[in-house]
Amino acid sequence: MVLPLICVLIFPIVILFIIRGTYLILNVNGKKIKKTTQTKPSKTLIVLGSGGHTTEILRIVRHLNKKLYFPRVYVQAQTDDISLMKVKQIEENINDYKIIQISRSREVNQSYFTSIWTTIHAIFQSFPLIWKEKPDLLLCNGPGTCIPPCLVVFFFNSLFLLNTKIIFVESFCRVETFSLSGKILYYIANHTIVQWPLLGGDNYPRSIFVP
Amino acid sequence: MNKRILVTVGTTKFDELINTITTNEVLQELNNQGYNELILQIGKTNFQPNCSSRCGFNNIKAFHLNSSLHEVMKSADLIISHAGAGSCLEALELLKPLIIIINDHLMSNHQLELAKQLYKLGYLYYSNCKGLLKLIQIVNLSKLKPYPGDKSKDIASIIDKIMGYSNF
Numbered sequence: 001m002v003l004p005l006i007c008v009l010i011f012p013i014v015i016l017f018i019i020r021g022t023y024l025i026l027n028v029n030g031k032k033i034k035k036t037t038q039t040k041p042s043k044t045l046i047v048l049g050s051g052g053h054t055t056e057i058l059r060i061v062r063h064l065n066k067k068l069y070f071p072r073v074y075v076q077a078q079t080d081d082i083s084l085m086k087v088k089q090i091e092e093n094i095n096d097y098k099i100i101q102i103s104r105s106r107e108v109n110q111s112y113f114t115s116i117w118t119t120i121h122a123i124f125q126s127f128p129l130i131w132k133e134k135p136d137l138l139l140c141n142g143p144g145t146c147i148p149p150c151l152v153v154f155f156f157n158s159l160f161l162l163n164t165k166i167i168f169v170e171s172f173c174r175v176e177t178f179s180l181s182g183k184i185l186y187y188i189a190n191h192t193i194v195q196w197p198l199l200g201g202d203n204y205p206r207s208i209f210v211p
Numbered sequence: 212m213n214k215r216i217l218v219t220v221g222t223t224k225f226d227e228l229i230n231t232i233t234t235n236e237v238l239q240e241l242n243n244q245g246y247n248e249l250i251l252q253i254g255k256t257n258f259q260p261n262c263s264s265r266c267g268f269n270n271i272k273a274f275h276l277n278s279s280l281h282e283v284m285k286s287a288d289l290i291i292s293h294a295g296a297g298s299c300l301e302a303l304e305l306l307k308p309l310i311i312i313i314n315d316h317l318m319s320n321h322q323l324e325l326a327k328q329l330y331k332l333g334y335l336y337y338s339n340c341k342g343l344l345k346l347i348q349i350v351n352l353s354k355l356k357p358y359p360g361d362k363s364k365d366i367a368s369i370i371d372k373i374m375g376y377s378n379f
Contacts, residue, residue, distance in 0.1 A: 038375035052297050056363075063367035068376050137374060165373060169366060173296040175324040191373055195362055196328065208369060210362045 013159065021158040025187050030206025033191070041070040042136035047146040048076045054083040056171060057141045062090050072097040073133055075149060100129060102148070115144070122148035134162060141169040142181035154188050169193045170207075178204075213270075215248040216241060217287035221295040222276060224256035228293065228312050231340045233260045233271070240347050242267030250283055252276060289352065294322040294337070303334055303358035310346065311337040334358045 140146035156162035168189040192207040200209030251273040333356040338346040
C-alpha cells in the first residue's frame with residue numbers, strides 16, 4: 001500500500017526534475033546576462049572552500065555592496081578554522097551575517113572512491129540547509145565543497161521551489177583547464193565567471209570572461 | 212645599503228630550492244648583483260641549510276613558517292618563491308621583483324600554468340631549480356611590469372549586473 005503511494009508521489013517529481021533540469025541546463029544557464037533592475041536586497045549564500053579559495057571569494061565579497069547582498073550566510077567546511085577567521089576580518093557588523101558548517105566533499109589526498117560517500121553525505125546535509133535559508137544568490141568558487149549545495153539549489157530551482165541564482169567563479173589559478181567543480185558547475189550554475197581567456201570565448205561560450 | 216632576498220616555500224617543503232639557493236655559485240652571482248642579505252622560509256622540513264656568512268652575504272637566516280612572513284615580504288628587495296598561487300599573488304601585490312621556482316617533482320601541477328601565464332604578461336620570471344643560476348645571470352628584474360591587481364572588483368560588478376544592481 002505504501003510502496004505504490006511513494007511511487008506515485010516520487011515519479012512525477014523525478015520526471016519534472018529531469019525535464020525542467022535539462023531545460024535549465026540547455027536554455028537558461030550560461031546565457032548572456034539579462035538586463036534587469038532590482039532594488040530589494042538579495043540573501044546571499046557564500047560557500048567557503050578552504051585556504052586559497054576562501055581568500056579569493058572573500059576578496060570578491062569585499063567589493064559587494066553589503067546593503068544589497070544582505071543578509072549573508074557563509075557555508076563552511078567542518079575541517080577549516082582559518083576561513084572563519086578570514087570572514088571575521090571582512091565583516092564588521094555581527095548582525096549582518098552568519099556562518100554555517102557542512103562537511104567537506106573531499107579532503108586533500110582523499111581517494112575519489114571514499115569521496116563519493118562524503119559527497120552524498122554533504123548533499124543530504126545541504127537539503128535542510130538550503131531549504132531553511134532559501135537564498136536569492138549562491139556564490140562559490142570551488143573546490144568540491146561547493147558542489148553539493150549547488151546541486152541542491154539546482155534541484156529546487158528545477159522543481160520551481162526556489163529561484164536562486166548560482167554564480168560560480170573559477171579560481172585565478174586555473175589558466176588553461178577548469179577545475180573539477182568548474183567542469184560540473186559550468187552546466188549547473190546560472191553563470192560561470194572565468195579570469196583567463198582560454199576558459200571563455202569560443203572554447204567555452206557559456207562562461208563570462210573578465211579581461 | 213643592505214639588499215635583502217626572501218626565499219619562500221609556503222606551507223609545504225621544497226628542500227631542493229633551499230639547497231640550490233645556498234650553493235656558493237648562486238650566492239656569489241646574487242652578491243654580484245648587489246644582494247647581501249638572505250632570508251629563507253623553509254617550511255615543514257628537517258633540512259638545515261648552511262647559514263654561515265659567505266660569498267658577500269653577511270646575513271643568512273632561516274625559519275620554518277611564521278605569521279610575520281608578510282612583513283618579511285614587505286622588507287625584501289627580491290622574492291624567490293615556490294609556485295603556490297597565494298605566495299605568488301602576495302609578492303606581486305607588494306610590487307616586489309619576483310622569481311618563481313617550479314618544483315619538477317610535482318607533475319601536472321596547474322600552478323605551473325599560472326606562473327607561465329604571469330611570465331608571458333611580464334609580471335615575473337620563472338625557472339626550475341636547475342635553471343636558477345642561469346636565470347639570475349641573464350635576467351633583468353627592472354624590466355618586470357607592476358602587477359595591476361586582481362580582478363575582484365570587476366567580478367563584483369559582473370555579479371551586480373547579474374543580480375540587477377548595476378545602477379546602484
